[in-house]
Amino acid sequence: MRVEVEGIEKSFRSGGRTLRVLEGVDFVVEAGSRTAIVGPSGSGKTTLLGILAGLEQPGGGTVRIGGTDLFALTEDGRAEFRARHLGFVFQTFHLLPALTARENVQVPLELLPASLRPPPAEIRARAEAYLERVGLGERGHHYPLQLSGGEQQRVALARAFVTRPALLFADEPTGNLDRETGARIVELLEELNREAGTTLVLVTHDGGLAASMDRVLTFRDGVPRPEAA
Numbered sequence: 001m002r003v004e005v006e007g008i009e010k011s012f013r014s015g016g017r018t019l020r021v022l023e024g025v026d027f028v029v030e031a032g033s034r035t036a037i038v039g040p041s042g043s044g045k046t047t048l049l050g051i052l053a054g055l056e057q058p059g060g061g062t063v064r065i066g067g068t069d070l071f072a073l074t075e076d077g078r079a080e081f082r083a084r085h086l087g088f089v090f091q092t093f094h095l096l097p098a099l100t101a102r103e104n105v106q107v108p109l110e111l112l113p114a115s116l117r118p119p120p121a122e123i124r125a126r127a128e129a130y131l132e133r134v135g136l137g138e139r140g141h142h143y144p145l146q147l148s149g150g151e152q153q154r155v156a157l158a159r160a161f162v163t164r165p166a167l168l169f170a171d172e173p174t175g176n177l178d179r180e181t182g183a184r185i186v187e188l189l190e191e192l193n194r195e196a197g198t199t200l201v202l203v204t205h206d207g208g209l210a211a212s213m214d215r216v217l218t219f220r221d222g223v224p225r226p227e228a229a
């Protein structure tokens with residue numbers, strides 16, 4: 001899905017002071033492309049991703065995904081749009097601790113609107129197939145705390161791809177993993193991404209990973225800019 005970002009602004013107010021984080025962000029992500037966003041800690045990468053995914057409201061500007069104006073939708077409309085089209089991978093995995101690996105992977109399927117939701121047996125089968133795909137077929141009954149960081153991130157990848165989202169956001173997906181485990185996660189992410197033809201927007205501190213994307217945007221002065229510009 002094509003993403004069109006126009007004039008996005010975001011400020012946070014605290015203790016009577018205003019912190020301007022995003023100052024008029026404009027860019028387009030072509031459908032099927034892979035974009036890396038890089039920049040120093042605190043430059044607004046996570047904030048921007050949250051807005052692009054419709055999880056956080058911008059102070060101004062528009063985000064169009066596949067032609068749909070995200071913030072013209074109602075809250076419920078946005079939640080449904082997310083469930084149908086978007087996937088996420090976070091630095092800290094964000095698995096639900098009270099659910100098993102398989103149940104975590106089932107969650108996005110269970111959140112689909114009734115008209116698109118598969119029957120329970122198929123939800124279970126699909127979750128198992130994706131766990132298999134990330135090499136955790138035997139670990140579906142384990143809880144997140146019984147899994148290593150790399151294994152938890154593999155569960156998170158299965159969860160992100162199980163709905164075959166058209167657009168995937170990943171916020172420093174290897175940031176909490178050692179180098180070797182991180183490299184394996186990247187391989188898997190790239191494989192799943194290729195298979196599904198997903199549009200990918202990824203925040204990373206890993207220069208090698210950034211360079212392997214089609215395009216790199218670097219944050220400077222509240223705006224992510226193309227490397228060469």
Ligand SMILES: Nc1ncnc2c1ncn2[C@@H]1O[C@H](COP(=O)(O)OP(=O)(O)O)[C@@H](O)[C@H]1O
Pocket residue numbers: 012013014019021039040041042043044045046047048
């Ligand atoms: N909910 C919030 N309230 C106040 N300040 C925030 C909030 N979220 C983020 N910030 C501030 O916005 C800036 C950008 O944060 P963030 O988007 O997390 O940066 P990055 O992901 O690039 O490290 C930081 O200075 C951070 O402290």
Ligand SMILES: [Mg+2]
Pocket residue numbers: 045046047171
């Ligand atoms: Mg961040």
